[in-house]
Every structure is written in structure tokens, then in C-alpha cells.
Amino acid sequence: MSEAAETQSEIFAQMDQVPAAGSDVIAESPLSNFHWKTTGAEAGVTLSEQGLAGHLVLRSAGNSSFEAAVEKVLGMSLPGPLQSVSDDSGRVIRWTSPDEWLLTVSNSDAFSVEQQLRAEASGHYSIVNVSGGQTILMLSGDSAEMVLMKTCHYDTHESSFPVGKVVRTTFAKSGALIRRVGESEWELIIRRSFSDYLALWLQDAAGEYGLQII
């Protein structure tokens, strides 16, 4: 560990939260204990949980050093309001509030990315690993948008919600960070503790269109 990094660890606690490679530790994504009821009919809605990703909340209020660090480490700029950027490896940065972004990487990369960003950045910023606290659901299909309309108030029409846009909003009686990734494909990032409730809700909302889980 370099001296600078060591000083950093005195200032900010950093920890690789993922068990060593090859350990027998069993990881459970938030929905791993949820028992889906799917329909045999042709499904208008398809859902899949992309659990166990690395989620980092980035905070910076106009700190150019931090912005530069993001560009250098990730090769992407922090996106503007309601926007997202992604790279070929599947890393995505989503704007979530005026001084806040959500970066997703693989869980095993979360610690090294945090370290690299901290090594590059100075001034006021924060990086918080929230990988255990949320999960990603991919919602797709011809009727996916109807399910969203039953669940959240935001206008999902393509004129108001084009591909790439990100909105954090009320979702049923919980919340979600919603990103449109295709014409009929959506990414939902939801909190772990609400995930069983939201799965139950989505399963119910999708019921009339047929639901497939992959």
C-alpha cells in the first residue's frame, strides 16, 4: 500500500467486502429466497434479477478533481441530470440526484475501483459501497411498460423517457431507480429490504400479461 493510500485509509475506512476468491462462502442476492409464480402462457413480461453486482454511490458537488478521477479511472464522465453512461464491459454510471451518481461494476471490482478513485481524487467527495443493499431487476417485454404504469407515476412514454434516461421515483409503496435500456427493456434498481415486496407487486402487476423469469 502506498503512503498516500495508507493515509487515505486513516481518513476513510476502506474494505474489500467480498470474500477471497475460492472461498466456500455462499452469497445470496436479495431475491434468492423469493419463489416466483410464473405463467405458462406466452409471456408479455420477462423479469430477471442481476444480483451480486458492485454498487458504489458517488457524491460530489462540483469537485473537478473527483470528476477527473472518474474520467481517468472509468473512462467515462459523470452524466448530467437524468442521464446515464455505460461502457462495453457493462459498467454504468447513473445520475441519481444533483450531487449523486450510482456506479455499478462487478462486485469483485468494487473495492479496487473505490481505491483507484480515492487515490486519484482530492477535496470533498464520498464513495460508499452499497452492493449488499440493492439489486438490479431487468424488466422487458411488450407489456413491460404497462407494468411500470401500474407501479410508478413517472411518464414512461418514449417522448418523456427515452433510452438511456434514468429516473429515481416512487415505485409502488417503495422506490426504484429506473433506467430505460431499450425500447421495451428497463433496468430497475431496488432496495434489498423491499425486494420481496416489490417482486410480489411486479408478479401481480405482470400477471395479466404473462410473466417469465430468466
Added chain:
Amino acid sequence: MTQPNRVQDAGRINRSRPLTFTFNGRTFQGYEGDTVASALLANGIDIVGRSFKYARPRGIVAAGAEEPNAVLQLGASEAAQIPNVRATQQELYNGLECASTNGWPTVEFDVMAYLGKIGGGMMPPGFYNKTFMSPQSLWPTYEKYIRKAAGLGRASKQKDPDTYDHLNQHCDVLVVGGGAAGLAAALAAGEAGARVILADEQAEFGGALLHSNDWINEKPASNWVAETVARLRTMDNVQLLPYSTVNGYHDHNFLTIHQRQTDHLGETAPQGLTRQRLHRVRAGWVVLATGAHERPLVYANNDVPGCMIASAVSTYIRRYGVVPGNRLVVATTNDYAYQTAIDWANTGRQVVAVVDSRPDPDGELVAAAEKAGIRVIKGSVVYDVQGSKRVKSVSVARLSTTELSLAGSETTLDCDTVATSGGWSPVVHLSCHTGSRPVWDDDVIGFVPGPANQKQLLAGGIQGHYSIAECLAEGFSAGAQAATNAGFDKPTDLTVPKVHEPSVGKAMPLFYVPHKQPMTRAPKQFVDYQNDVTAASIDVATREGFEAIEHVKRYTALGFGTDQGKLGNINGMAITAQAVNKTIPETGTTVFRPNYTPVTFGAIAGRNARELFVPERYTAMHQWHVDNGAKFEDVGEWKRPWYYPKAGESMQDSLNREVLAVRNGVGMLDASTLGKIDIQGKDAREFLGRIYTNAWAKLAVGKCRYGLMCGEDGMVFDDGVTSCLGENHFLMTTTTGGAAHVLEWLELYHQTEWPELEVFFTSVTDHWATMTIGGPDSRKLLAELCDDIDLDKDAFKFMDWRQGTVAGVPARVFRISFTGELSYEINVQANFGMHVWKKLMEHGAKYGITPYGTETMHILRAEKGFIIVGQDTDSTLHPYDLGMGWAVAQQKPFSFVGKRGMSREDPTKANRKQLVGLLTKDPQKVLPEGAQAVADPKQAIPMTMLGHVTSSYYSATLGRSIAMGTIRGGLDRMGETVYYPMLDGSVVEAEICSPVFYDPKGDRQNV
């Protein structure tokens, strides 16, 4: 089965699909396309119910949402019972069962009617209030019988078998009403490219055009409807919602639409379908094309079955092929009702006469009727009706040309049906919902919407413009305007179609038809059928001093029914105006509020029902708790294990076992639900010092500290342990229920008071799974699963935290304790929480590791006198009241939230309620929480109460009960006795003591 009133070949019903239904237990037949009302009329049913107050027989009056009488109970099965169904709006389906909601024993023979007849004169407005005023205690009894007699519908007591949902919609233009104006508006806005929703309450779009005799573009009007609907269906940007009532117009152009998706198919929805849907629409612009309701005239005995509104009679004839009688008298103030006479005559049945209040009507329809040989009696009115269960005849007299009175020369005309028209009332309801008061228009002879309060345009009948040509032109114009207002280009290729319709002569303003007798002596002249409000009762109300229209409404119940007085209100205003000698505009109008027609609770609830009613939040170890038989407690939205009963154990047995396991061996608690907030920034420490009451300046990295948070008033609102993770990095914990509020509190103070402080807050509650192992064996257990933290008591002290690996998972371990025992809180990324929990259980088996729940946690902490914010505090206690002055640092250089508040006069005066321990004299007696303390149990009621019990348990550790509670001046009253009077008259005696019942020096947590 014959349908005596069915006309050959007329109407839009499907005669090849007969449907069977029952009404009051009798079986009838109708056709696909019928409403329940049209099918009842086809079968010659005169009486559909009994009136609310006088139990008079009532028949169908109208053909739409304004129907006051045919309000039925629907449903063959108990679970599907639906009250308040308007027969005029319920489409017929095979097997439909419906019944009148009142009439005992039957609607044909009703006991109450005799009471109504005898008691009529003795049942003035305010009758129920005046008569059943006292004694007050008997009102519930009175009410039960009054309600039974009144005959309101009933809801099922069984579980609703159907599902309902909500759909959030957004559009550029919402068009309300699918008649001529609405279709034209939707077409224009749709052609402009706007996102359009067109909602209509009926099964078919077209409104009055569906039964119009008039021609559009050289073809019957219904052809234009079909063409237009077909064109709208091809547009991706237009959504057509039939069976959909726009029932509320709320702020910010938010409107709710109640769509009955399957009510026309059966009483329960087919498998997989949602019965009703509430569309929650955010509209850019709204076009109200809601049309108008025809107004009946107010004349004596105008409620006898057979008295209908004229346009409804036409609708039944032409749309449903039903002529609801044999001999018709039309009474009108305008030209429109002449069409009814012509339609009736065309069925081959007899039109006895048209009685027109105008001395010299001259419109084209008048001429057409006369040409068809229909007798027209001009300058005259129908002022009375004979008959009780059906009209037998009517009394007709000349109307004075100078004053509102009859001018002699009366005649009697035999007939069985009276169709009246007093003109039209624009359907201004939705406009009223926005807070706009309607304004009187002398030309329209009705109220039209007041100035628009929202992005709202009007078209057609709602403005008092009733010709098809005007409706179409205004619809096109409003639709195009709405689209351009929403940012679209004006549609180009739209031409207003050519309409052939008769010109209409001037109408006469007439509402109340005078009788030979003065109003109060005349037979009942009904204004509001549903609530049995008569012209005389309005007159009485004004004479009793209720002169403002809102008072008249409340005193007489005018407009209070489920129909909201759609038919009667305007007549009621006119009669009020006449009674107080004012004009109608001077008298004003009552307004309407949502909902336009009744909405089911199911549609309002949507999917927020049953298991989806309240979210259940689970921890990462939830499934283990379920699998191991935990009983759960709701803490906020969280499901927390409450206790883990073993076979044969009572709850207290389980608690005793769990408590002793922690005190003597090792127990484990899922503490994941505690709020956790990650705090980073160079000013984090300073910020903590300002938010917490105690000092944070010197807390070293690796250390933890307990803190109290107060509101500005100085009262405690949350507490928890915050740890210093790095010089600029802290982890705050909060109470489970307070987590969201605390984060908001921190953001509020940061954003509004101290934005200069460099600090960021991020919730990590869900990220960390937290398991607390507590008890003398907890160190040994941890050592088995953790080899990279020095667990020596001097190397890893109480209130320290360390980073390491537990069961192969990177962890932060906090040596903090809410039980007073040696205790470690192990935090791992929640994805690995279940793994670590199971490993701890596995390795803990040899120590008898015992999972424990929130109840045991409560007992253990109470033995130590640790407070639970929200249980032992209630926003009236500051830290000193809690005996926790040690947690307040008055000398901090910067103030802290609550410092000023707790130093005010009241919080510093003597004899405040303070939190103390309580030991009952009988050690086996557990005080009920909430019990009130008194100094003298013999004092007469009301007794002087000193405080109440906040926490009370049986402590297995101590073999006796313990309690905490507030006592006035309690901290200075140690050793004194207080008394708790119980509901059963007994008194529990208790001694005030320190709340620390166990290990007062704290040795056990420091081992």
C-alpha cells in the same frame, strides 16, 4: 318470454342474443346491448324502488348517470354484492341478478308507504334531526331502523373475489365525453399528433348521436360516429377508454378515470382480468365535452312511475327499441321534447298531447309534430298527476302569462306516461371540482362552467350549445386548440362535417309548475327524488331561516344522494330563489365535488390490498427466521423476529429461555434493521457535534460512542451508537423506526443551516447485515470464526470496533452492547449475511447459541435501564428527564440542536416527569404498560396522576418483575412508594428506584 314494450326493428340492441336476468327474484329477458333499465322497461316494470323518506313507489326516470330512482343492488353471489348500481348504466349480461334496495316486504307492497302517507305532513325537512334528537344515547338504535327503512344498498361481508388496479397515465389532451363534441375534439387533437385519451362512461362512443335522427355528411349521425371511432382506432397516439367515467378533476390537471373493464361481462371478472381500473391521468390539457342533462319539471305527484324526462324516453325508443308505455303526454318548455312525441308516434303508440308552456312555440320540430297530427296544447302546463303505481292521467291548465300561477280552464288527459322537459342543465361537475363556481346564463337557462382554473377547454353541451353542428365545430376547435397549446401544429385536413338538423326555437324558463293549491298545500312536488325533497320542503327551509343555498341544501338534503342531485339541483335553486325573492344568479348554486358517480372501494384501493397493502421489509436472514419458527413483530415496515418459540412453550417460557441464554451462554439477534448512515467529509465530526447532544471532537478512529439526538425543543427523538471509521468517516446507527427521519433530519440541517460543512450522508441500512452475538460465551464463539482480529479484552475493548474476517467474510465488528453483556455486532455485506449467520449458529451450537428476538432484547435492555426511544420517551422528555444528563455536553464551542430548547423555562422547572425504575411490591406482579401512577390510591376520581409505566416485563434474570416509567420529580423520589390503580379496582404498589436493575457497575460488558 314476451317483452311487451319492445319495438320492432328499432334500436342498437342485438336481437339475436337474448339474455336472461332476474329482478327482485323474477326472471326476465332482454337483449345484448340493453342496460338493466332498458330491459326492465321493455318488460313493463313500473316500480324499481321505494323512496327514501316517504316510501313512495318509484320508476325509472332517466337513461344515464343522472338516474335517481333505479339504483339497484346487484349480485347473485354474496361475495359479489354491489350496492348503488344505476340500472341505466349497467349493461345487461346473461344471468344478471338485481334487486331493489328498499321496499319492505316488497316494492309492490311497502309498509313504510302507509307511514309515509299518514306521516307525510308530519315529516318536514329536518324531521330526523328534530324527532330523534334525544336521548342522544339512543341514536345508534334509531339509526339502525331508519337506515333499514330508508333502504340503502349493502356491501358484501365476504372477501371480494375480484382484483382492481391503478394505471398511471400521461397525455397531452384528455377529452372527457365521447359524444359529438368529444369525438370531434379527440379527432382534431389526434390528427395534430398529440397523445390523446378519450374517455366515455358508456359502452359505445357517440353519446346522443347514437340515437339521433339527424344527418351528418348526408348520412345518419351514427355513421359518422362509426367512421370517426374507426379512424381514432387507427391512431397509435389516441387511447379510447369506453366504460370509463372521469370521476374527479383534481389540482394540476390530474384526473381520475374509473373504468369498469368487466362489469358488462358478469358480476365477477373472468379469470385473469382486472374488474375495474382507476386511471390516474396527468393531462397537459383537458377538453370537457360532458354534455348536458335534461331537467324535469317540478309538478304535483311528478314521481309517480311513468313520469320520465323526455330525452330519456327518446333514448329508450331509438337506442334500445323500448317504448316505455302506451299513451304519452309530453310537457315541455322548449322544442326538444317534440322529438320525443314524434319518436313515440313513430312506434305506433298514442301521443295524447304535447303540453307546451310557451304560448306560441314556432320551431321546426313543433311544426313537424303538428304536421304528424300530434295535438299540441300551447301556453299550458301539466300541474298534477293521478295514479300511484303508474300514471293514470294528468291535469292540464293554462299558465298565466303575467305571473307564476295557473289561469283556470283545466282539463284531464288520460295517459300512462308523462315525458317532461324543463330544458337542459350543462354537466358542469368536473369544472366544479377545480374550484370554479358555475355562472348562470340567461340564454342557456342554466349554469355553465365558470372561468377555467386549470388548463381546460370546453366544447358542446357543457357550454349550453346543443345543436350537433355547434358541438362538432366546438369539438374540432377545442381539440385543435388543446393540441396546439400542448405544442403541436394545428391539424390541417379537418373540415367540420355538414349537419342536417332542425332549427330550435326559443325556450321558456320554467322550473316549478304552479298548482291550484299553494305550494305547501299542493300534493308533493318532488325536486330531488332520491332524497324525497319537495318544493314545499325547500319553502319551509327558507321560512325557517335557511336562506343561503348551501344551508337549504344541508337542511333539506337536496342533492345529497348518490346522484348528487344531477336532476334536481337546478330546480331546487330556482325554487329557493323564488322563495327568497331573488334571481337565480343572486341565489347562486351549490357545487359538485368528486366523485361524479360512485366509485367502488376496490377501484380506489387498486392493488394496494391484502399482502400488497403495506410493504414488508425483510433482512438478509429473514428466510432463516421463517424456517426456524420465529414469531414476527412489525417494527415500522420491517418484519423483525419477535421470539422463537419451541414446541410446547408459552411466549413467556420462550422469553425466559432466550433471556437466560444471553445472560449465561450466548444468544444471537438479527440487528440488521437498525438504521445505518455512512457519513463522509472533513466536517463530519463537527456536524455530529451539532446534531448530537454530546461531544464528538475527540472520538478516535476505531472507537464508538452512544449519542442522543434532540429536536429544536430539546426533547429526545432518536439515539444510537456512532463509530469513527476514519478521521473523516463515521457510521451512524439510528433506531429501526427512526432511520428515514434521521437521514432527512441530517440533510435538512446540512442543506438549510450549515451548507458550508463538507459532509455527505448515505443510507447503508440495507447494505450491512448485522448480527449481534451477546453473552459470556460470545468471545469464544467469535474466536472460532475470526482469526484476524485480536479479541483480547484489552486489545479490543468495549466501545471499540475492528475490521476483520468472520466465517470467511470481510466484516466490521463493533464491541457494543444493548444487553449489558459481552457483545459483538458483526456487520457484513448483506449478500453474505445468511452465510455468516448460519456459520455462527453452527459453531455456536456447542455453547447452546440461542437466537433471540425483539422481545428478549427489550427485556435485556430494560434490566440494564437502557431506554428505547419512542417507548420510554414520547417527545416530552429531554435528556435530563431521562436521567441522561451525562450525554449532554453543554460546553461545546458550537451549539447543538436542542440546547436552547431544553434550557427554556418549562423544561428546567422542578417536578417534571422523569424516567425512573419501578419495582412492584409483589415481585410476581407485572405492571401493565401505560398504567398511571398516583400518590394516594384512595383519592376521589379524577385522581392526580404522577406519570405512567413505559416499559414493564418479567425478568427471568432477576426472577421478578421490573418496570420503567415516568414519575413527577421521580429522580429525587428514590425509595418512595407509588400506586397504580387497575381497571378491576385493585391497586399495584411499587417502589421508585434506579432503572438499572442488573449489574449496575457494568462489569459484564467490560469483561
